[in-house]
Structures are given as structure tokens and as C-alpha cells.
Amino acid sequence: MIDTVSSTARAFTAPALAIESAALRFGDRVYFAGLDLAVEAGHTACLLGPSGVGKSSLLRLLAGLAPAGATGTVKASDGLPLPGRVALMDQRDHLLPWASLLDNVTLGARLRGEAVDPARARHLLDLVELDAAAALPPRALSGGQRQRVALARTLYENRPVVLMDEPFSALDAVTRHRLQTTTARLLAGRTVLLVTHDPGEALRLGDAVHVLRGEPAQLTTLALPPQPVPRSLGDAAVAAAQAALLALLGAMA
Numbered sequence: 001m002i003d004t005v006s007s008t009a010r011a012f013t014a015p016a017l018a019i020e021s022a023a024l025r026f027g028d029r030v031y032f033a034g035l036d037l038a039v040e041a042g043h044t045a046c047l048l049g050p051s052g053v054g055k056s057s058l059l060r061l062l063a064g065l066a067p068a069g070a071t072g073t074v075k076a077s078d079g080l081p082l083p084g085r086v087a088l089m090d091q092r093d094h095l096l097p098w099a100s101l102l103d104n105v106t107l108g109a110r111l112r113g114e115a116v117d118p119a120r121a122r123h124l125l126d127l128v129e130l131d132a133a134a135a136l137p138p139r140a141l142s143g144g145q146r147q148r149v150a151l152a153r154t155l156y157e158n159r160p161v162v163l164m165d166e167p168f169s170a171l172d173a174v175t176r177h178r179l180q181t182t183t184a185r186l187l188a189g190r191t192v193l194l195v196t197h198d199p200g201e202a203l204r205l206g207d208a209v210h211v212l213r214g215e216p217a218q219l220t221t222l223a224l225p226p227q228p229v230p231r232s233l234g235d236a237a238v239a240a241a242q243a244a245l246l247a248l249l250g251a252m253a
């Protein structure tokens with residue numbers, strides 16, 4: 001079978017991405033200020049940190065959707081505007097309850113008045129193991145299945161920059177592992193920032209791994225083993241890096 005999704009990925013060059021002087025403030029509280037984060041072109045960076053530290057706010061800033069209280073300057077290395085080149089997978093799936101899964105996957109194109117490619121949408125639904133359910137409405141799905149539709153919708157956008165907020169958090173361990181591998185293949189060559197609470201996921205998928213923590217929060221970058229992604233968690237060096245990441249997150253003494 002021709003992999004239509006991977007082949008379309010080669011039609012563009014993904015820029016490096018940077019946010020400078022990012023800040024998040026509510027009232028008197030400064031969550032972070034003067035924060036700089038860069039994602040190398042064609043690489044995947046993972047962002048971890050305690051709940052409420054500001055990871056989603058930083059991701060939305062990068063997406064050009066600055067939430068209340070957040071400021072910062074976002075730049076692409078090619079100097080071209082980012083709007084239109086970014087796909088965002090939010091923590092919530094935002095599926096339209098009245099539309100079929102297939103129509104939810106192609107929603108962005110339909111809203112923009114673009115031609116829809118149902119074969120590519122079905123191929124993506126197949127990759128997230130939901131092709132047989134393409135005609136069903138989202139209410140027929142479990143939380144994990146809904147998250148897989150949102151993943152297919154994000155991949156359907158076929159953008160050089162992909163921002164993902166806990167994209168696999170609702171999946172069982174086996175499906176999560178399988179879809180991490182599939183997603184890493186489909187996102188190869190794109191510039192990706194992925195927010196996760198799962199140190200194993202960060203070690204599997206991250207070309208770079210950053211931890212946001214403290215008050216005000218600062219970024220710490222983890223030293224990573226040289227294996228290309230997706231890495232095997234069974235590898236001794238990867239397991240050691242995972243332990244170091246857990247310690248950095250404060251989960252281990």
C-alpha cells in the first residue's frame with residue numbers, strides 16, 4: 001500500500017521554532033517570565049512539568065492562541081509567518097458530536113472550504129485503529145477512542161509544525177506504545193512540541209526533553225542517549241535517562 005500520509009510529509013521543509021520572553025501571569029502570581037524555548041527544525045521536543053505549571057499555556061502561545069495572562073514572541077527560523085503552518089492537538093478533543101468520525105477528521109479542511117481527501121482520512125483512521133467506526137458519531141466512542149480521532153484529525157492537517165498537548169494520555173499502555181511508534185513515523189521531518197506527563201513517552205519520542213518547574217518556573221533540558229526516536233525503553237541508557245527525568249520531576253529522591 002502507498003503510504004499517502006508519509007509521502008505528503010516530504011512536500012515541505014519544517015522551520016525551527018522559538019518562543020522568546022514568554023510570560024504567564026495571573027493577578028500577583030508569576031507562573032513564568034523571560035522564558036525562552038527553541039525546537040530544532042524537523043525535531044520533536046517534549047515538555048514535562050507538574051500540573052498547573054503552565055505547559056499548555058506555553059503550547060498555546062506557540063500556536064498563536066495566546067491565552068489570557070500569557071505573552072511572548074514566537075518566531076520561525078525561515079522568517080515566514082506561522083499561521084497556516086501549525087496543527088494543534090489540544091488536551092480536549094473538541095469533536096463535533098453530530099458529525100461522523102470521518103467528518104471530524106476532515107473538519108479543518110471543510111471549514112476552510114478546501115477539497116477533502118476521504119481516502120487519506122480513512123487511512124489515518126485505519127492507523128489509529130478506528131477505520132471500521134468511520135461513519136459513527138463520537139458519542140459511540142470511549143475517551144481513548146475519541147483521543148485517537150483527535151490524533152487522526154491533527155495528522156490529517158499535514159502541517160510542518162505540530163503542537164500536541166498530552167496526545168496519548170487516555171490510551172491503554174499497549175495502544176499508547178503502538179500509536180507513539182506510528183505517530184513518530186508520521187511526524188518525522190516535522191517540528192513538533194509535545195506536552196506529556198509520561199517520562200517514558202518523552203524518552204521514546206523526544207529529540208529533546210525539557211522540564212518546566214519552579215516558581216516562577218524555569219526550563220531544564222535533559223541529557224539524552226544518542227539513539228534515534230522512537231527509542232526503546234528496554235535499552236539501558238534510555239532507562240537510565242528515564243530515571244534521571246523522574247528525579248528531575250521530583251518523583252524520585
Ligand SMILES: Nc1ncnc2c1ncn2[C@@H]1O[C@H](COP(=O)(O)OP(=O)(O)OP(=O)(O)O)[C@@H](O)[C@H]1O
Binds near residue numbers: 031050051054055058
Ligand atoms: N483565567 C485564569 N485565571 C487564573 N489562573 C488561570 C487562568 N487560566 C489558567 N490559570 C492558571 O494557569 C496555570 C497554568 O495552566 P496550564 O493549563 O498552562 O498548566 P499545565 O502545566 O498545562 O497544567 P496540566 O499539566 O494540569 O495540564 C494553572 O495553574 C491555572 O490555574
